[in-house]
Amino acid sequence: MPSHLEIINARKAFRTPEGGRLIALDGISLRLATAEFVTLLGPSGCGKTTLLRTISGFETLDDGDVVIDGIAMTQTPAHRRPVNTVFQRYALFDHMNVARNVGYALEIAGRDKREIRTRVGEMLELVGLTGMEKRSISQLSGGQQQRVALARALAGKPKLLLLDEPLSALDKNLRQKMQHELKTIQRELGIGFVFVTHDQEEALTMSDRIAVLAHGQIQQVEPPSVLYQRPANLFTADFLGESNLLRATLDGSQARLSDGQTFDAPRAAGEATLLLRPESLGFAVPEGPKLSFTGRIRETYYSGKDHQIELETLAFGTIRAVIRANGTVPEIGREVTLHASATGLHLIDEVAP
Amino acid sequence: MLRRLLTVYGLMFFVFVYAPIFLMVVYSFNANTLNMMIWSGFTLDWYRQIFGFETSITDSTTYVDSSAQLYAAIRTSLTVAFSTSILSTVFGTALALAVARYRFRLAGIYRTLLMVPMIMPDIVLGIALLIFFISIGMNLSIMTIIIGQSTFLISYVFVTVSARLAEFDTSVEEASADLGATPAQTFRKVTLPGIAPGILGGWLLAFIISMDDLVITYFIAGTGNTTLPIHIWGMLRRGIKPEINAIATLMLLFTLVIAGVGLYLRSRRQK
Amino acid sequence: MSLTRRKLLHLLGLLGAPTVFLLIFFFGPLVIMLVYSFLTPGIYGGVDWIFSHLNYGRILGWADTRYEKFDPVYLAIFLRSLRLATLTVATSLIVSYPAAFWISRMRPGRRDFAIFLVTLPFFVSLIVRLFAWVLILRPTGFLNQGLMGIGLTSEPIEFLYTDFAVVLGMTYVFIPFMFLPLYSSIEKLDMAQLEASSDLGATRLQTFRKVVLPATMPGIIGGSIITFIPALGNFIVPSVLGGAKVLMIGNLIEQQFLSARNWPFGSALAMMVMTAVLVLLIVQLRLTRRGEHA
Numbered sequence: 054m055p056s057h058l059e060i061i062n063a064r065k066a067f068r069t070p071e072g073g074r075l076i077a078l079d080g081i082s083l084r085l086a087t088a089e090f091v092t093l094l095g096p097s098g099c100g101k102t103t104l105l106r107t108i109s110g111f112e113t114l115d116d117g118d119v120v121i122d123g124i125a126m127t128q129t130p131a132h133r134r135p136v137n138t139v140f141q142r143y144a145l146f147d148h149m150n151v152a153r154n155v156g157y158a159l160e161i162a163g164r165d166k167r168e169i170r171t172r173v174g175e176m177l178e179l180v181g182l183t184g185m186e187k188r189s190i191s192q193l194s195g196g197q198q199q200r201v202a203l204a205r206a207l208a209g210k211p212k213l214l215l216l217d218e219p220l221s222a223l224d225k226n227l228r229q230k231m232q233h234e235l236k237t238i239q240r241e242l243g244i245g246f247v248f249v250t251h252d253q254e255e256a257l258t259m260s261d262r263i264a265v266l267a268h269g270q271i272q273q274v275e276p277p278s279v280l281y282q283r284p285a286n287l288f289t290a291d292f293l294g295e296s297n298l299l300r301a302t303l304d305g306s307q308a309r310l311s312d313g314q315t316f317d318a319p320r321a322a323g324e325a326t327l328l329l330r331p332e333s334l335g336f337a338v339p340e341g342p343k344l345s346f347t348g349r350i351r352e353t354y355y356s357g358k359d360h361q362i363e364l365e366t367l368a369f370g371t372i373r374a375v376i377r378a379n380g381t382v383p384e385i386g387r388e389v390t391l392h393a394s395a396t397g398l399h400l401i402d403e404v405a406p
Numbered sequence: 407m408l409r410r411l412l413t414v415y416g417l418m419f420f421v422f423v424y425a426p427i428f429l430m431v432v433y434s435f436n437a438n439t440l441n442m443m444i445w446s447g448f449t450l451d452w453y454r455q456i457f458g459f460e461t462s463i464t465d466s467t468t469y470v471d472s473s474a475q476l477y478a479a480i481r482t483s484l485t486v487a488f489s490t491s492i493l494s495t496v497f498g499t500a501l502a503l504a505v506a507r508y509r510f511r512l513a514g515i516y517r518t519l520l521m522v523p524m525i526m527p528d529i530v531l532g533i534a535l536l537i538f539f540i541s542i543g544m545n546l547s548i549m550t551i552i553i554g555q556s557t558f559l560i561s562y563v564f565v566t567v568s569a570r571l572a573e574f575d576t577s578v579e580e581a582s583a584d585l586g587a588t589p590a591q592t593f594r595k596v597t598l599p600g601i602a603p604g605i606l607g608g609w610l611l612a613f614i615i616s617m618d619d620l621v622i623t624y625f626i627a628g629t630g631n632t633t634l635p636i637h638i639w640g641m642l643r644r645g646i647k648p649e650i651n652a653i654a655t656l657m658l659l660f661t662l663v664i665a666g667v668g669l670y671l672r673s674r675r676q677k
Numbered sequence: 678m679s680l681t682r683r684k685l686l687h688l689l690g691l692l693g694a695p696t697v698f699l700l701i702f703f704f705g706p707l708v709i710m711l712v713y714s715f716l717t718p719g720i721y722g723g724v725d726w727i728f729s730h731l732n733y734g735r736i737l738g739w740a741d742t743r744y745e746k747f748d749p750v751y752l753a754i755f756l757r758s759l760r761l762a763t764l765t766v767a768t769s770l771i772v773s774y775p776a777a778f779w780i781s782r783m784r785p786g787r788r789d790f791a792i793f794l795v796t797l798p799f800f801v802s803l804i805v806r807l808f809a810w811v812l813i814l815r816p817t818g819f820l821n822q823g824l825m826g827i828g829l830t831s832e833p834i835e836f837l838y839t840d841f842a843v844v845l846g847m848t849y850v851f852i853p854f855m856f857l858p859l860y861s862s863i864e865k866l867d868m869a870q871l872e873a874s875s876d877l878g879a880t881r882l883q884t885f886r887k888v889v890l891p892a893t894m895p896g897i898i899g900g901s902i903i904t905f906i907p908a909l910g911n912f913i914v915p916s917v918l919g920g921a922k923v924l925m926i927g928n929l930i931e932q933q934f935l936s937a938r939n940w941p942f943g944s945a946l947a948m949m950v951m952t953a954v955l956v957l958l959i960v961q962l963r964l965t966r967r968g969e970h971a
Contacts, residue, residue, distance in 0.1 A: 109584055507686075533930060639913075665797065665800050
């Protein structure tokens with residue numbers, strides 16, 4: 054697979070106002086294939102925006118390289134890099150109308166007016182704003198501004214599009230709609246997208262692969278389903294989705310939970326953590342080997358499509374489960390037993406301190 | 407109860423602010439040539455006199471300051487105001503850009519020192535400039551007025567443009583660079599239009615303050631370079647005359663037009 | 678690196694000309710004025726380049742030569758200027774504070790318009806505004822006409838050429854200077870805090886003293902200082918409304934330059950004004966610093 058963007062051992066530290074040093078990027082390496090949609094996911098301050106800004110050229114690396122299409126870009130200023138950005142708060146030029154915003158990159162490149170007009174028309178059609186050329190920016194809704202920002206960044210045919218939390222200012226419905234549209238546009242154009250977000254659901258929905266960042270380091274890079282089901286460490290497991298993390302002791306063939314239940318785990322002896330997603334627990338008794346948890350229901354939350362249950366157990370404290378809404382849900386205070394199949398369980402080689 | 411009291415007080419505040427100006431405007435149309443404080447009918451004579459038209463005022467009641475002198479003063483004021491406001495706008499904007507856009511060690515000191523000309527009592531600056539120009543052998547002229555006024559008007563422009571720069575989102579400049587614009591192109595196409603309202607506002611402010619400056623100009627104008635405020639100041643010192651009402655009203659109208667234009671431009675930007 | 682060197686060149690290009698201009702034409706004159714205040718006045722105007730501290734001695738008390746003699750009148754005028762400037766600050770505060778409070782509680786659109794109305798007179802010629810007060814205060818003016826009309830007095834009262842007229846005039850002229858800082862700190866005041874205070878049992882007066890006043894103190898201090906400074910050195914207002922009876926330090930300085938032609942003495946007087954301003958600014962800095970720590 055040809056590598057389209059390559060980040061090699063990127064390091065960057067900032068001086069804080071108090072005189073300290075803040076390490077934003079601590080040796081990050083990442084490869085992006087052609088036409089791949091990669092999401093940088095992490096809590097605020099994890100370095101994801103800094104990483105994006107080193108790709109676009111707004112930050113220079115202390116060490117390491119940024120290579121785009123085989124050419125090292127580390128010393129290239131932002132305006133000579135073949136990448137474009139959709140900014141968090143759009144950064145539209147509010148003294149220009151929609152058409153001039155979208156055509157800006159072409160205007161700068163000195164293309165002729167007819168060509169610019171055609172291209173602007175195409176771009177507006179792509180983002181669903183046909184005929185809005187003459188509008189001024191302040192006349193647009195937040196969602197429309199978002200679309201103009203996208204059209205503007207795509208008009209110059211970048212090899213790579215960078216998106217810095219572009220949907221965070223939109224309300225929930227619009228955000229979901231835009232997620233789908235972005236995905237479609239990316240597939241149509243066949244260029245790479247690097248997408249920054251702190252919203253895990255957004256990352257899972259859109260990405261080909263997700264890179265989870267924390268403390269300036271990449272924790273794991275995997276397709277969403279792998280990341281969700283087989284997180285490499287506790288941070289990823291906890292950050293992505295709800296999870297029950299139970300300590301397990303391994304003896305080489307079997308794993309034992311703290312209440313004595315065992316299941317097959319043919320791996321090296323030692324301590325590990327069992328990941329049980331809430332949706333893998335239920336009232337129905339599965340066939341084959343299983344794990345069971347008995348306790349008192351402490352709280353239930355109804356969300357429309359399902360019920361979340363908090364079960365207070367003696368051995369593990371609170372266990373979370375998600376039950377489909379059409380099933381009946383016992384009332385708070387009742388003692389119940391939840392079951393999970395004990396095949397294909399995921400163990401993390403790390404234990405909580 | 408308290409709220410009503412506050413409203414009454416607030417309305418009185420506006421009466422205090424506007425009553426003097428209002429009375430002056432009304433009495434500029436007073437036909438009474440003997441006692442300007444007693445209303446005896448409507449006339450445009452005082453305005454006619456300023457513009458050199460024929461009036462019904464008999465010679466004994468006019469306190470003639472020739473219109474020619476008035477026009478010369480207006481011409482001087484406009485020349486000074488145009489030159490000063492342009493010079494201060496260029497310098498003030500350059501300083502504001504340097505301080506806002508480049509992280510250099512002296513930026514804080516610049517910001518503090520540029521406050522000094524604004525809080526300096528104007529009489530102190532006026533005489534300091536007078537001593538300076540005389541002791542380096544510069545003749546007092548329109549040139550010295552322009553230089554003298556610029557020393558403090560630069561600060562006003564600096565503050566106005568800096569305020570605009572502070573609220574101007576730098577990510578727009580990044581967006582421009584991201585789309586391929588060189589720093590020079592970004593400045594011309596994005597930064598300059600973005601801060602244009604601030605520059606225009608600073609220029610208007612400098613223009614109006616320059617037109618109105620009396621104290622500093624008074625000391626460094628020398629003879630023969632009478633600006634409008636100095637001309638009126640002279641008329642006032644020689645006695646209160648009815649046509650001052652009319653001149654004042656015209657000046658009021660002039661500043662209102664300029665302020666109105668400024669506000670109109672600002673509201674158009676914001677749309 | 679070439680990138681940073683080009684940046685340095687840009688920076689110098691922006692800073693160079695204005696910096697040189699201000700160094701020569703702003704700080705240069707101030708330094709020369711300071712030097713002049715320590716020179717000896719020439720007998721027919723002009724200066725002799727001989728060091729002298731007697732210019733200050735004439736004001737503060739130690740000069741006792743034939744030409745340069747201490748005269749308490751200078752100090753008295755200086756003190757009167759301080760007093761009138763202080764009174765102006767107090768009056769402006771009393772006039773502006775409730776009005777700023779009132780305006781800050783208006784609907785947004787109306788509020789902007791009210792602010793516009795307050796600042797508008799600032800753009801009207803200073804002399805024009807003062808002249809309007811001459812019309813009102815003179816013996817045959819509107820105020821006396823009104824007072825006699827309702828029978829409060831039978832003889833016109835001489836308002837012009839009094840301390841009252843000067844303070845009134847300066848208050849009027851400097852209203853925007855006081856109003857705007859006050860308004861911006863009152864506007865920031867969270868009205869929910871006032872409700873919280875009264876909810877917790879405070880009377881309106883207690884709420885004002887314990888919540889409103891401390892919260893708006895920066896505006897009060899800021900407004901007071903930028904009103905005090907131009908009031909202290911003013912000579913236009915006392916000339917128009919105070920006449921020969923109410924001299925302020927500004928008038929004295931003007932006389933030294935334009936009639937007495939004693940520039941060193943005038944410079945010394947101006948340095949006194951500068952010193953007062955400087956002291957004031959240092960006090961403000963201290964006050965705001967302490968405010969930040971509290």
